[in-house]
Amino acid sequence: MVEAAPLIDLVRRTNLLVSLRSLEGVDRVWRLGADAVTLDLREMADDGLSQQARKWIRISIGFAAYGGAEVLVGVGKEDVDRRLEAGVWPGIAGVVLYDVDSAGDVERLLPLLESMEAYRGLSRGALEVIPVLGTAAGVWNVREIVDSSDRVRQTVLDEAALCEDMGIVPQADYDALVYARGRVVVEAIAAGVQPLDLPHPVSTLSPTLSEGEIREEGVRARNLGFKGALFPQQDWVGPLNAAFSPTGDQVSYYTEVRRVFAEGVARGTAAVPYQGRMIDVPVDEWAKDVLRRAVSCRERDRQKREAVGRRT
Amino acid sequence: MGLVHLRGGNLPSPKRRSWLLVPPFEEAVDEALGHGPDVLVIDMVELVLPEANAEAVKRLPGVVERALEADGVEVFLQVNVNQMAEELEAGIQLGVSGIVIPRLEWKAQVRQADAVLSRLEERQGISAGSLQVVASLDTALGNHRAMELIQTSPRVWGISPGRVDLVMDLRPGPDGEFHLLPFLMQRLIIAAGAAGVTPLGAWWRPPARGLMASPKDTYEAAIRGKALGFRGAFCILGEQAKALNRGFDGQGWEEGG
Numbered sequence: 001m002v003e004a005a006p007l008i009d010l011v012r013r014t015n016l017l018v019s020l021r022s023l024e025g026v027d028r029v030w031r032l033g034a035d036a037v038t039l040d041l042r043e044m045a046d047d048g049l050s051q052q053a054r055k056w057i058r059i060s061i062g063f064a065a066y067g068g069a070e071v072l073v074g075v076g077k078e079d080v081d082r083r084l085e086a087g088v089w090p091g092i093a094g095v096v097l098y099d100v101d102s103a104g105d106v107e108r109l110l111p112l113l114e115s116m117e118a119y120r121g122l123s124r125g126a127l128e129v130i131p132v133l134g135t136a137a138g139v140w141n142v143r144e145i146v147d148s149s150d151r152v153r154q155t156v157l158d159e160a161a162l163c164e165d166m167g168i169v170p171q172a173d174y175d176a177l178v179y180a181r182g183r184v185v186v187e188a189i190a191a192g193v194q195p196l197d198l199p200h201p202v203s204t205l206s207p208t209l210s211e212g213e214i215r216e217e218g219v220r221a222r223n224l225g226f227k228g229a230l231f232p233q234q235d236w237v238g239p240l241n242a243a244f245s246p247t248g249d250q251v252s253y254y255t256e257v258r259r260v261f262a263e264g265v266a267r268g269t270a271a272v273p274y275q276g277r278m279i280d281v282p283v284d285e286w287a288k289d290v291l292r293r294a295v296s297c298r299e300r301d302r303q304k305r306e307a308v309g310r311r312t
Numbered sequence: 313m314g315l316v317h318l319r320g321g322n323l324p325s326p327k328r329r330s331w332l333l334v335p336p337f338e339e340a341v342d343e344a345l346g347h348g349p350d351v352l353v354i355d356m357v358e359l360v361l362p363e364a365n366a367e368a369v370k371r372l373p374g375v376v377e378r379a380l381e382a383d384g385v386e387v388f389l390q391v392n393v394n395q396m397a398e399e400l401e402a403g404i405q406l407g408v409s410g411i412v413i414p415r416l417e418w419k420a421q422v423r424q425a426d427a428v429l430s431r432l433e434e435r436q437g438i439s440a441g442s443l444q445v446v447a448s449l450d451t452a453l454g455n456h457r458a459m460e461l462i463q464t465s466p467r468v469w470g471i472s473p474g475r476v477d478l479v480m481d482l483r484p485g486p487d488g489e490f491h492l493l494p495f496l497m498q499r500l501i502i503a504a505g506a507a508g509v510t511p512l513g514a515w516w517r518p519p520a521r522g523l524m525a526s527p528k529d530t531y532e533a534a535i536r537g538k539a540l541g542f543r544g545a546f547c548i549l550g551e552q553a554k555a556l557n558r559g560f561d562g563q564g565w566e567e568g569g
Binding site: 135136137139140141165166167168169171173174176177178179180182183 | 459498507
């Protein structure tokens with residue numbers, strides 16, 4: 001079985017959804033720096049699953065991985081066996097499963113994944129499942145869904161699909177998904193699963209955003225508890241990688257927090273004032289997490305730089 | 313928490329934008345009908361003093377009959393959860409669409425309503441299973457148990473936060489908002505969507521309150537409610553009915569009308 005890294009070290013801040021309609025979409029993604037790339041197999045017609053298309057998918061997997069990104073395939077619940085048979089090859093890290101309403105949707109996928117791993121020579125347990133929650137039922141059943149398999153380490157809240165499912169026309173002035181968002185974040189994190197989303201209005205209205213604005217939206221998502229996002233906009237990769245990583249200022253601050261706290265402990269106190277805040281054990285524990293996460297993000301960025309360097 | 317399974321397909325969507333509550337008097341029914349509500353809710357709960365309930369039950373058959381004479385409006389009864397059998401025996405007639413039950417908290421209460429309605433359907437020649445239930449989940453327990461209450465009976469057509477602001481004592485915060493209201497509303501809307509039933513409610517905001525809100529404030533509450541996912545709402549003043557109809561239809565506001 002594949003040994004999964006601790007969740008805090010799972011750095012998949014940006015998962016770029018790529019259309020396979022044309023090679024143009026695929027052959028440049030490796031330069032973008034996404035932590036992961038998901039090849040969207042949902043839109044492939046039956047003839048898209050031909051031998052030629054399979055060859056093309058394998059080429060796309062290679063392209064997507066050039067930059068050090070993990071490569072996943074995106075499928076819906078319909079015709080999933082044929083799509084996985086066409087799309088899962090060595091180099092695939094997992095499956096983004098759309099339209100998940102219940103744990104059963106994930107559980108029905110598991111035997112297929114085991115078969116594909118054996119058939120295609122992948123390590124047992126290598127394929128992750130990322131359920132996409134785009135229905136009210138999916139949100140309501142999130143606890144069972146994220147608990148349905150050890151393969152689930154991330155889950156995506158698809159706010160646009162959720163609005164459509166509930167007959168809601170998204171409006172900039174009203175946020176209809178506060179509860180849904182909170183529920184997914186709490187249930188996912190409680191289960192040791194990373195929740196992914198870019199909250200309304202970004203995900204629902206797809207506004208045109210500058211690099212600075214998308215970074216701000218990413219920071220807002222991170223501050224709500226989300227650990228990354230799945231999205232198709234190629235120019236969002238850089239700003240969102242930054243947004244979902246601890247900043248240099250945060251690393252400096254929490255490094256100092258740890259130093260000041262350690263000095264306090266040496267003096268016999270576990271509550272130390274620092275820059276107007278009281279540093280105690282939970283703050284020190286949080287500082288450890290931030291610094292560890294920063295190391296993980298830097299390491300992931302280094303891996304990707306090296307991968308790109310090997311190709312240029 | 314058990315898994316939720318969709319009741320099938322899209323949410324039902326009959327034209328039920330405005331649910332106008334009226335006390336059980338024929339004159340009140342006549343007056344209310346002039347305001348064009350989609351649903352007339354003959355209320356035995358909020359507009360009837362407990363000590364006047366027995367008299368109201370006696371009047372109820374005639375009041376319902378009067379309401380059913382009108383064209384273009386559906387008739388529901390709002391009944392006391394602890395006196396359902398008596399009130400339904402008096403009020404259910406051929407032509408009534410269903411009932412609203414406030415303060416609903418227990419599956420046994422849903423099962424009781426289901427059993428009484430089944431008995432009355434058979435006795436009065438009403439299609440079996442056609443009488444619908446709207447669960448008004450205005451207590452903490454009711455909100456928490458929304459899904460299991462919905463799933464107890466296929467008669468449950470809709471759910472509403474009802475008078476949650478009063479029942480759960482959601483007093484205004486420093487800025488006048490009921491801070492928990494969006495959470496409670498959205499939780500029910502998600503539950504309704506997950507179960508395939510209709511969420512009813514409007515997003516009232518200070519200084520307007522549901523009971524005394526002006527038509528304009530009611531319209532805006534409907535617009536906000538629709539944006540959250542509600543499909544219709546309850547009101548208590550006749551002039552609020554048209555405001556709800558316009559708001560839930562997504563029409564613009566017109567003074568006077």
